[in-house]
Structures are given as structure tokens and as C-alpha cells.
Amino acid sequence: MRKFDKDRLLLGLAGPVLALAVAFVLTSVVLLASDRDPIEPFRLMFDAASFSDVQVLIINQTGTYYLAALAVAVGFRMNLFNIGVDGQYRLAAMVAALIGAAVELPGPLHIALIVIVAMLVGAFWAGIAGILKTTRGVSEVVSTIMLNAIATSLIAWLILPSNFGEQPPGSNDLTTGEIPESGWFPALEVTGGEIYGFTFVAFALGFVYWFVLNRTRFGFDLRATGASSTAAQASGVDAKKMVLTAMLISGAVAGLAGMPTLLGDTHTYSFNFPVGVGFTGITIALLGRNSPVGIFFAALLVSFLDKTSADLDQHGYEKEIATIMQGLIVIAVVVSYELVRQYGLRRQQRKVGEELAAGHALKTAKEAAK
Template sequence: MRKFDKDRMLLGLAGPALALVVAFLLTSVVLLASDRNPFEPYRIMVENAEFTDVQVLILNQTGTYYLAALAVAIGFRMNLFNIGVDGQYRLAAMLAAVVGASVELPGPLHVLLIVLVAMFVGAFWAGIAGILKTTRGVSEVVSTIMLNAIATSLIAWLILPANLGVQAEGSNDLTTGEIAESGWMSGLDVEGGTIYGFTFVAFALGIVYWFVLNRTRFGFDLRATGASDSAAQASGVDAKRMVLTAMLISGAVAGLTGLPLLLGQTHTYSFSFPAGIGFTGITIALLGRNSPIGIFFAALLVAFLDKASASLDQYGYEKEIATIMQGLIVISVVVSYELVRQYGLRRQQQKVGEELAAQAKKKEAVSS
């Protein structure tokens, strides 16, 4: 059994905690500079979160953010920066909605088809960046950013009535048509509303993510390749294959990001489908340090900021305060993690020095 490392656990918690404290303090400074009460918005958000309907909204949003962050984290563990989660998720949701609306199957099969289409489309779109990286050496950062823009334009073209879209009579809104009820995924009805069924699937994927990465040979190879390509190749791992595989898996998970909303509420895709979730997933993955538990709490926090801040404008505060805080969290994460890393290195050097000094003292005592 591996010995419990107290210092490692404390350092792991110190980074996110420091980032959050700094983000809250900087947000308070912004409020003070605007002649606003620096603490009142937090109190209002906490009070809003006490309503059961807001709690349901927060939990459902957490599931969506959790999937986006898992997709990003898979890339991070491979030392890949998949910035294209947003495009992968929206294109996957759009085409999955098209397929779902065009067929009618027995319930479980209908839902399964939609899920498989979403995963395939997400994997395909991320796979383009993976192939470019493994065959031409193109940075996945550049290619995934470009693919986000291409996905946006492609969706706008595909959803035209002349192609795959549907325009209801008397409406200017373009959709993919409504999925038959057999393709809906039932959720859990509670006092404040309905928790999407796919929200629970999202959290279950966190367990799968942990098990694959930490308890399988594939997960070990993936982490080893992310740590050092040359070392992984020396041990017989095909680094290029692992890069492509990681991008495909990351894209497949990204493709699932829109399914809680698609299967649980809208049952169609339209331009009102939320954008920017992939970029929020980057923030959450960084704050959660790529850990499934850390990502859950980070997703819960960001979902809380989103949903509990919706009524701030009724009290004279702009709801964009939550957006400012999220941006400050990103900056704080980068700075605080580097500070904690440097402190950890100094701490390790100090412990090694103490152990060497103790051994030298012991030898001196024995010789005398």
C-alpha cells in the first residue's frame, strides 16, 4: 500500500484554495473601485442558491460543465491542449439532434443512437486535429481553434431549411426538428424541477475516467506519454498513436456535453443552444487539477456563479460580476499553482537536506 503523503495532499489543496481566495479578493476590489458593496453580491447569490429551483438549475449545469471539463482533462493528462471542445460539442449536439429527429425507435435504442452519433461526431472533429498533429506536427492549439470557427460556420450552413434545418411556420427560429418522445431521457423529478437523466451519466463518467487513467494499462501509457514522449517510446509505447487516441477520446466526451440539455429539455438544436461551454471547461479542468473529484467541485462552483447570479441586476448589481470572477479564477489558478509548485520544490529540497544531514550525523555517531 502506498504511504499517505500529507504534504502532497496539502499542496494539492493549496493551489485551488489560493486561487479562489485571490479571485474573491480581486472581485471585491473591482466592486470597491465601482463604489459598490464588496460583500453584498456574495450574500445575494448564497440566498438565491437556497431556492430549490435554482439548486436544480445549478446541478444540471454542473453536469454539462463536468462533461466539458472531463474532455479537456483527458487532453491535459496527455499534455494536449484541446481548445476545440466548444466546437466539438456544438457540432455533435446539432448532428445528433438531426439524426434523433429523423428516426423513431424504441426508447433505449433511440437514446443510444443519439449518444453514439454525438460521440462519433465529437471524436471525428477532434480527430482532425489529432491527425494533423501526428502526421504534420501541427499544434493542436492552433488546429482546434481553427476547427471551432469552422464548426460555427458549418452549423450555420447545415441548419438552413434548404439543408438539415427546420423553420416553423410563423417563426424566425431555425431548429433541427423535435426529437420524438422515444428519444427523450427521463430525469429525476424533485421539488424544484427535474434533474436531467444525463446529468447522472455525466457524473458516472467521472468514475470511468478515474478508473481508466489510474487502474488500466492504457491509462498508464497515456499518462506516461504525456509526461515524456521519449521515455514512453523507449518502453514500447507508440506516442503518435496515443496522441491520436487521446484526441479521439477527448472529442467523444466533448460530444456528450450537449446531451443533458438536448435529451432532458430542448429535444432540438437551435441557435439558442449555449456556446462557450468548452472554454468554461478549460477553467474547470485547471481549477480541479484534472481530478474527477476536483473537477466536480469546480464545476459546481462555476455553475453556482452562473445560476445564482442571474438575479443580481434586480438588486443593482450587474450579473456579469460572476463572469469577472470566473476570469479572475483562471488568472489566479495559473499564478497560484506556480507559487505552490515552487514552494513544493523548496519543501522537497529541504526534506532531502534534512534526511542527508540526519544520515551523516548517524554515521558520525557510529564511527565515533
């Protein structure tokens, strides 16, 4: 059984804690610079979180963000920067909504069809970037950014009434049509509203992510390739195949990010469908350090900031305060993790030096005793 490493745990917690503390302080400085109370907005946000309906909104949002962050984290573990999660998520939700509205099947089959379509579309869109990287050496950062723009235009074209979309009477919005009730995912009724049923699926996928990466040969190969593709290649791992596989899995998980909202709330895709989820997932994956538990708490934090800041403007504070804090968290995460990493290296070097010195002293003492 592996020995519990207290130092490793403390160093792992130090990064996100330091990042949050720095983000909080800098946000307070921004408020002070604009002649505002630096504490009052945070108190108002905690007060808002005490209401049961807001708590339900936070939990539902956490499920969506959790899936988006898992999609990003899969890429990160392979040393891939999949910036295209937002495009993959939106295109997958749109096509899944189209298919879901066009057919009528028994409940479980209908839901399964929608979910599988979303995963396939997300995987296909991410796979384009994977193929470009493995065959032509195109950076996944560049290709996924371009694919985001293409996805936006493709969605706008597909949803036109002359193609596959519908325009509700008396509305300027365009939709894919409503999914029949057989394709709605059952929700959990609680005080304050409904928790989307797919939110629990999202959290369960966190365990699957942990198990595959840490308890399977595939997960080991994926992590090894991310650490050093040349070393993995030398040990018999097909690095290019692993890159493509990681992009496909990342895209498939990204496709699932729209399912809590689609199957639990809107039951259709329209121009009001949430955007920017994929980019928020990058923040959450960074803050959570690609750990399923860390990602959960990071997603919960960002969801808290999103939902509790909605009413700040009613108290004389701009709700963009939460957006500022999220941006500062990203900057603080990068800086704090590097500081913690350097401290960890110095600490490890010092411990090795102390152990070598102790060993040398013991050897000298033994020789003197002879």
C-alpha cells in the same frame, strides 16, 4: 498499500483554495473601485442558491460543465491543449439532434443512437486535429481554434431550411426538428424541477475517467506519454498513436457534453443552444487539477456563479460580476499553482537535505563509537 501522503494532499488543496481566495479579493476590489458594496453581491448569490429551483438549475449545469471539463482534462493528461471542445460539443449536439429527429426507435435504442452519434461526431472533429498533429506536426492549439470556427459555419449551413433545418411558424429561429419522446432521457422529479437523467451519467463517467487513467495499462501509457513522449517511446509506447487516441477520446467526451441539455430539456438543436461550454470546461479542468473529484467541485462552483448571478441586475448589480470572477479565477489558478509548485519543490529539497544530514550524523556517530 500506498502510504497516505498528507503533504501531497495539502499542497493539492492549496492551489485551488488560494486561487479562489485571490479571485474573491480581486472581485471585491473591482466592486469597491466602481463604488459598489463588495460583499452584498455574494450574499445575494447565496440567498438565490437557497431556492430549490435554482439548486436544480445548478445541478443540471454542473453535469454539462463536468463533461466538458473531463474532455479538456483527457487532453491535459496527455499534455495536449484541446481548445476545440466547444466546437466538438456543438457540432456533435447538432448532428445528433438531426439524426434523433429523423428516426423513431424504441426508447433505449433511440437514446443509444443519439448518444453514439454525438460521440462519433465529437471524436471525428477532434481526430482531425489529432491527425494533423501526428502526421504534420501542427499544434493542436492552432488546429482546434480553426476547427471551432469551421464548426460554427458548418452548423449555420446545415441548419438552413434549404438543407436540414426547420423554421418554426412565426419564429426567426432555426432548429433541427424535435426529437420524438422515445429519444428523451428520463429525468428525476424533485422539488423545484427535474434533474436531467444524463447528469448522473456524466458523474458516473468521472469514475470511469479515474479508473482508466489510474488502474489500467492504457492510462499509464497515456500519462507517461504526456509526461515525456521520448521516454514513453523508448519504453515501447507508440507516442503518436497515444496522441491520436487521446484526441479521439477527448472529442468523444466533448460530444457527450451536449446530451444533458439535448436529451433532458430542449430535445432539439437551435441557435439558442448553449455556447461557450467548452471554454468554461478549460477553466474547470484547470481549477480541478484534472482530478474527477476536483473537477466536480469546480464545475459546481462555476455553475453556482452562473445560475445565482442571473438576478443580480434586479438588485442594482451587473450579472457580469460572475463572469469577472470566473476570469479572475483562471488568472489566479495559473499563478497560485505555480507558487504552490515552487513551494513544494523547496519543501521537498529541504526534507531531502535534512534526511541526508541526519544520515551523515548517524554515520559519524557510529564511526565515533567504534
